[in-house]
Structure formats: structure tokens, C-alpha cells
Amino acid sequence: MKIFLKLNQIEQYISLLEENAIISKTDTEGVIKFANQRFCDISGYSEAELVGKNHRVVNSGIHPKSFFTQMWSTISSGKIWVGEICNRAKNNNLYWVSSTIVPIFDEQGKIEQYISIRHEITEKKLLDEQLFRLRRLESVGRMTSGIAHDFNNILTIMLGHIEVANFLAEELPAKEGQEILDNLQEATKAGWRSAELIKKMLMYCRQESNLNAKLPLVNLENAIFEALKMIKSIMAGVVIKTEIEKPIFIHTDETELTQMLLNLCVNACDAMNHKGVLTVALDFHESKSSCYCSACAEPFAGQFARITIQDDGEGIDEKIMSRIFDPFFTTKDVHKGTGLGLSVVSGLVHKFSGHITVESKKGVGTRFSILLPIMQ
Amino acid sequence: MANILVVDDEKWIVELLETALVENGHSVMTANDGIEAFEIFLRSNFDIIVTDISMPKENGIAFVEKVFDSGANVPVIVISGGMITPSSELTLEHAQEIPIVHWTLKKPFSPFELSKIIDTVNRYKHGING
Numbered sequence: 001m002k003i004f005l006k007l008n009q010i011e012q013y014i015s016l017l018e019e020n021a022i023i024s025k026t027d028t029e030g031v032i033k034f035a036n037q038r039f040c041d042i043s044g045y046s047e048a049e050l051v052g053k054n055h056r057v058v059n060s061g062i063h064p065k066s067f068f069t070q071m072w073s074t075i076s077s078g079k080i081w082v083g084e085i086c087n088r089a090k091n092n093n094l095y096w097v098s099s100t101i102v103p104i105f106d107e108q109g110k111i112e113q114y115i116s117i118r119h120e121i122t123e124k125k126l127l128d129e130q131l132f133r134l135r136r137l138e139s140v141g142r143m144t145s146g147i148a149h150d151f152n153n154i155l156t157i158m159l160g161h162i163e164v165a166n167f168l169a170e171e172l173p174a175k176e177g178q179e180i181l182d183n184l185q186e187a188t189k190a191g192w193r194s195a196e197l198i199k200k201m202l203m204y205c206r207q208e209s210n211l212n213a214k215l216p217l218v219n220l221e222n223a224i225f226e227a228l229k230m231i232k233s234i235m236a237g238v239v240i241k242t243e244i245e246k247p248i249f250i251h252t253d254e255t256e257l258t259q260m261l262l263n264l265c266v267n268a269c270d271a272m273n274h275k276g277v278l279t280v281a282l283d284f285h286e287s288k289s290s291c292y293c294s295a296c297a298e299p300f301a302g303q304f305a306r307i308t309i310q311d312d313g314e315g316i317d318e319k320i321m322s323r324i325f326d327p328f329f330t331t332k333d334v335h336k337g338t339g340l341g342l343s344v345v346s347g348l349v350h351k352f353s354g355h356i357t358v359e360s361k362k363g364v365g366t367r368f369s370i371l372l373p374i375m376q
Numbered sequence: 377m378a379n380i381l382v383v384d385d386e387k388w389i390v391e392l393l394e395t396a397l398v399e400n401g402h403s404v405m406t407a408n409d410g411i412e413a414f415e416i417f418l419r420s421n422f423d424i425i426v427t428d429i430s431m432p433k434e435n436g437i438a439f440v441e442k443v444f445d446s447g448a449n450v451p452v453i454v455i456s457g458g459m460i461t462p463s464s465e466l467t468l469e470h471a472q473e474i475p476i477v478h479w480t481l482k483k484p485f486s487p488f489e490l491s492k493i494i495d496t497v498n499r500y501k502h503g504i505n506g
Binding site for chain 1: 386388389392393395396430457458482483484485486487488
């Protein structure tokens with residue numbers, strides 16, 4: 001009776017494990033010999049599709065080669081390996097698992113197979129990543145703001161003295177005076193160019209909030225058409241499509257809204273190598289459950305005016321996705337971009353208490369959505 | 377012409393503004409932090425105060441609030457190079473909420489621009505004081 005109960009318990013444990021854990025068995029080469037239902041559910045592959053394939057079938061490509069070398073070196077030496085792995089499902093979605101891989105020995109003490117027991121931790125990893133990004137953005141913001149502050153002081157001194165020198169040069173005889181004035185004019189231009197760059201850096205830090213508390217009511221449809229009119233000339237090979245569900249009015253700064261749209265459209269155009277379809281859409285969006293902002297990583301919900309800018313370009317590499325809103329991060333060639341475009345968009349969107357999301361698929365395209373809250 | 381107190385922790389900015397304003401016929405006294413500025417303010421009569429926000433010992437906003445609390449009706453022009461921390465309240469917007477702050481100016485600006493603002497504020501002050 002006692003033995004029967006124990007066996008019964010063991011069966012219960014196995015059954016619980018079967019239901020909740022992702023279990024697979026491979027040979028010493030990593031070829032799958034068994035995959036439980038949970039493995040099939042999470043990976044999207046059927047048992048028939050998994051068995052006989054190498055476990056690499058779910059390799060996400062996220063981990064470096066050294067990661068797997070270390071894992072194989074551990075298990076092939078007869079030790080248990082414990083770690084977290086990012087896998088790729090059949091539908092291309094990524095999922096994270098906490099994994100324990102146990103080598104199983106035959107009677108001669110030789111490894112004959114590996115049993116892997118995994119638990120999905122995707123949500124936990126996403127939360128960890130969001131926390132990490134929040135902290136990183138905070139420190140990048142603090143650093144950027146500090147640099148901008150110091151540079152503004154330096155530029156005030158520099159431009160002030162240039163102005164004083166200008167007055168002095170005006171009193172000199174015409175010929176030499178003019179030569180000095182010309183040089184000072186170039187120095188002034190460079191100084192103000194730097195000031196513009198710093199202004200953009202500060203926009204990223206969400207510091208340049210509008211001094212006028214009451215922002216005008218802006219027809220977003222008009223703002224979109226105005227922005228598209230401005231960039232039409234540089235988008236000669238691009239087909240522009242607009243999808244406006246209905247007119248939406250919100251209190252915002254039209255100039256800054258245009259700046260956001262221009263930055264996103266220019267990026268989209270570059271991503272398509274100046275040929276393809278750019279779709280700009282406007283609709284009302286209600287987010288009932290919490291969505292996460294791709295830039296600040298904070299959750300948000302509520303009613304929004306959503307402006308979507310979608311291209312059918314090359315898409316954004318997953319590996320750089322978490323860095324695209326960082327100031328000075330760019331994939332463009334030297335001198336072709338400042339790396340401030342998206343960080344400025346992020347700064348402006350947040351200035352209006354909005355958020356931004358990005359979805360991208362390699363080879364398919366990218367969609368940026370600006371979500372601006374609709375006040376009741 | 378006006379009696380002006382210029383406050384900034386960046387000595388080169390103080391020197392530059394002092395030179396430019398004296399050149400325009402104003403009388404200028406300077407300080408490098410809020411505490412020093414308030415001490416000088418209590419000892420003299422100023423027509424206009426020009427102050428930076430982010431400064432050691434005591435920031436510009438705390439200094440202007442003390443001036444306001446003292447009951448003095450001295451117009452203040454607040455200048456700033458942007459905040460040091462994104463969460464900070466040391467902003468031009470915050471400064472604007474203090475009634476005696478008449479103007480805010482973002483760095484970089486030119487001494488000529490400041491002179492024009494000082495003339496406007498000075499005219500306004502003399503206008504309201506008859």
C-alpha cells in the first residue's frame with residue numbers, strides 16, 4: 001500500500017511537471033528525441049516537427065556562440081547546466097525560458113542523452129529589461145542634460161565675446177575690419193549651430209517643456225498633410241499613402257508635432273532607400289490594458305490620438321531595437337544623420353504626455369506609432 | 377540707466393555681462409551664488425536682477441523667492457542653460473511662477489539681446505513707478 005502511494009505520488013509529480021514545464025530529451029548531438037505538449041505549445045511546432053530535429057530549431061540567434069559552447073562544455077562533462085535562454089517560436093516570436101539540462105548516463109557511465117526541463121520566464125525578462133532600460137535612459141538623460149547645460153554656458157561666453165569682437169571690428173578701417181567681421185560671422189554661425197544641436201539634446205531630456213501652459217487646439221489631419229507637403233520634394237521615389245479615419249483635434253504644439261512627423265518620415269524614407277510605400281495613418285486608439293512605451297519602457301493605457309508612420313523598408317535589427325531612441329545612436333553613414341532624430345521624437349512625444357511604440361520585422365518594414373493622449 | 381545685480385556661478389558669464397551692461401551705461405554688481413546674491417541685495421538698491429538658476433550653495437529660484445518674500449518689487453530676469461536633472465524643479469517655467477520674474481532667457485543668448493530686455497524691463501519699471 002505504502003509503495004502504491006509513493007508511485008501514485010510520483011505519477012502526480014510527473015503529471016504536474018508535464019503540464020507546467022517544457023520538457024525535451026535529446027541525444028548527445030542535441031537531436032530531439034522527445035518533446036512534451038508544453039514544448040509544442042510554446043514553440044508552435046508539432047511533436048512530429050520537433051522530434052528528429054536538432055534543438056537548434058528553436059535557436060533565437062540572440063546568444064553569442066560562446067554561450068552555447070559553455071553550455072555544451074558543461075553538460076558534455078557530465079554536469080548539470082542551469083541558465084536562461086531566449087528561444088524562437090515557429091511564428092518567429094521570441095520567448096525566454098529558465099532551463100535546467102541534466103545529462104543521463106547509461107550503465108557504463110557514458111552520457112546517452114540530455115533531459116531539459118524549462119519554465120517560461122518571458123514576462124519576467126521583459127520586466128527586467130524594462131527596468132534596466134528605464135535606469136539606463138535615466139542615466140543617459142542626466143548625462144545629456146549635464147553636458148547640454150555646460151555647453152550652453154560655454155556658448156553664451158563664446159557668442160558673447162564674438163559679439164563684443166564684432167563691435168570692435170566695426171570700428172576698424174573698412175578692409176581689415178571686413179575680413180575680421182567675415183571670420184566672426186562664420187564663428188557666430190557655428191556657435192548657433194551648436195546651440196541648435198544642444199536644444200535637440202535637451203528636447204530628449206524632456207526639459208524643453210512649453211512655456212505656454214495653454215497649447216492651441218490642432219487639427220492632426222491638417223498637421224499631417226502640412227508635414228507631408230514639406231517632405232514631398234525629398235521623397236521623390238516614395239509613394240505616400242494616408243489613412244485618416246476621422247478628424248481629431250488635440251491641444252499640442254503644431255511646430256513640434258511637425259518636427260516629430262518629419263523626423264519619422266525621413267527615417268522611413270531612408271529605411272526604404274527612397275523607394276517604397278510610406279503609409280501615414282491617423283486614428284482614435286483606446287488602450288484598455290497596459291501597453292509599454294518603446295522609448296521610456298513605461299506602461300500606459302487610456303484614449304489616444306494615434307499617428308502611425310509605416311514603411312516597407314528593411315526593418316530594424318532586433319539587436320539594436322533597445323537603443324534606437326538613445327541620443328547619438330544612428331545606423332546612418334557618417335555625416336548623414338546626427339543620431340538625434342528619434343531621441344528628439346521621444347522627447348517631444350513625452351513632453352505632450354504621450355508615448356511611442358515601434359514594431360519592426362526584418363525585410364518587411366517598420367511601424368512607429370505616436371500616441372498623444374486625448375483629454376476629456 | 378539701471379542699477380543691476382548679475383548672478384551666475386560661471387565667472388566668465390558674469391564678467392561678460394558686467395562688461396556689456398557697464399558699456400551700455402548701467403551700474404552693475406555681481407555674485408556667484410544665491411546666498412552671496414541675497415547678502416548683496418540686502419545691502420543695496422537694485423532696479424533689476426539678472427540671475428542664473430543652477431548655482432552652488434543656493435540656486436537662483438530660492439534666491440528670487442527670498443527677494444519676493446522680502447517684499448521688494450524688483451523685476452527679475454532669469455537665465456538658464458537647462459536643467460541638470462530631468463526631474464528637477466529648477467526650470468524657467470518654475471521661475472516664471474514667481475510674480476517678480478518678468479522675463480526668462482535661455483542660454484546661449486547674446487549680451488545685446490539681454491541689453492534689449494533690460495531696457496524693456498527698465499522702461500516698464502519706470503512706467504509703473506511713475
